[in-house]
Amino acid sequence: GQQVMQIPQYQHVQEGEDFTTYCNSSTTLSNIQWYKQRPGGHPVFLIQLVKSGEVKKQKRLTFQFGEAKKNSSLHITATQTTDVGTYFCAGPRNAGGTSYGKLTFGQGTILTVHP
Amino acid sequence: NAGVTQTPKFRVLKTGQSMTLLCAQDMNHEYMYWYRQDPGMGLRLIHYSVGEGTTAKGEVPDGYNVSRLKKQNFLLGLESAAPSQTSVYFCASSYSSFHNQPQHFGDGTRLSIL
Numbered sequence: 001g002q003q004v005m006q007i008p009q010y011q012h013v014q015e016g017e018d019f020t021t022y023c024n025s026s027t028t029l030s031n032i033q034w035y036k037q038r039p040g041g042h043p044v045f046l047i048q049l050v051k052s053g054e055v056k057k058q059k060r061l062t063f064q065f066g067e068a069k070k071n072s073s074l075h076i077t078a079t080q081t082t083d084v085g086t087y088f089c090a091g092p093r094n095a096g097g098t099s100y101g102k103l104t105f106g107q108g109t110i111l112t113v114h115p
Numbered sequence: 116n117a118g119v120t121q122t123p124k125f126r127v128l129k130t131g132q133s134m135t136l137l138c139a140q141d142m143n144h145e146y147m148y149w150y151r152q153d154p155g156m157g158l159r160l161i162h163y164s165v166g167e168g169t170t171a172k173g174e175v176p177d178g179y180n181v182s183r184l185k186k187q188n189f190l191l192g193l194e195s196a197a198p199s200q201t202s203v204y205f206c207a208s209s210y211s212s213f214h215n216q217p218q219h220f221g222d223g224t225r226l227s228i229l
Contacts, residue, residue, distance in 0.1 A: 009155065031215055042205060043158065045217035088157060092215050100165050101146040101209045101216060102173070105157040 002027050004091050006106030014114050019076040021109035023089035030092055032065055032072045033103065038085045079113045086110045117141055121206050121221035128196045128228050136191040136224050138206030145211035147189040148173070148218065149181060151202040158205065164189055165211065196228045 003026040013019050023032065031050045035043040047056055049065035049072060056063045062075045076083055086108040092099035119140045128134055138147065145166050150158040160173030162181040170181045178200060180192045189208075193200060203225050207218040 006157075033215065033217065042220040042222050043207075043218075044220070048215065048217065050214070090158075093160070099215060100163065100171075101211065101218070102148070102160060102163060103158075103215065103218065105159075107155060107157040 002091070002093060002104050004089060004104045004106040006089055006109055008109055009107060010110050010112075012112045012114065013079050015081060016078050019079050019083070019111055021074050021087050021089075021111075023072045023074075023106050025070045025091050027091075027094075028069050030069075030094070032069075033090045034063060034072075034074055035088045035090065035105075036085050037088065037108070041085075043088060076111075079111070081113050081115055084111060084113050119206055119208055119219050119221035121204075121224050123224060124222065125225045126227070128193075128226065130196060130198060130228060132196050133192070133194050134196065134226075135193075136204055136206075136226075138189045138191070138208075138221060139187055140189075140206075140208040140219070141187065142208060142219065143186070144208035144219070145186075146209045146216075147183065148207045148209075149179070149189065149191045150205045150207065151175065151200075152205060152223075153202050161191065161204075198228045200226065201228045202226060 034046040037043045054065040060077045088108045090103040090105045093102035093104045148163045149161040164183040167186040206221045209216040209218045
């Protein structure tokens with residue numbers, strides 16, 4: 001079945017350092033979403049990428065969708081303590097038909113930021 | 116506008132007990148989902164619903180049942196709880212669309228089975 005893999009599983013950085021998490025799918029994705037989950041919280045939608053090679057920015061966060069639409073990345077410039085949390089990518093769970101909004105989530109990357 | 120509300124927030128059960136987790140959304144979303152989250156395994160889909168009166172199995176449905184009698188509510192039931200069902204359970208909802216829409220999550224229910 002469809003698999004969405006994320007690396008690394010953990011990342012520890014000093015405040016001010018950059019951070020990148022990578023997402024790879026076993027199948028071509030029509031789109032990819034990114035979510036952030038603060039410690040003890042719930043996942044919160046960040047962004048959706050649809051087009052091949054698409055790059056979107058949200059302040060210090062840069063999201064990319066690969067040309068083959070099988071991989072994606074999230075890059076945070078100059079991390080802050082407020083960036084702490086788990087970042088998930090998620091792709092449509094199609095199985096050849098409509099996904100009905102269903103998503104396959106990656107395992108997530110847990111980011112800790114040391115002040 | 117509360118969004119997605121889950122009750123209860125915490126619960127401890129003994130093996131073999133039953134319980135129901137309630138999810139309510141006030142965004143008029145057609146689609147609703149139940150996930151479980153375990154360390155290192157991301158979010159795994161248990162069951163989902165594409166509209167009132169409809170439910171379908173997700174990735175890990177065994178040991179769970181669901182019902183969606185009203186559009187705004189999606190119930191998750193454990194008939195005979197097992198320690199393997201200790202987890203954090205999240206409900207989510209989204210608009211129906213040909214293209215994926217953002218999912219809106221509740222605060223979660225932290226469930227321990229002893």
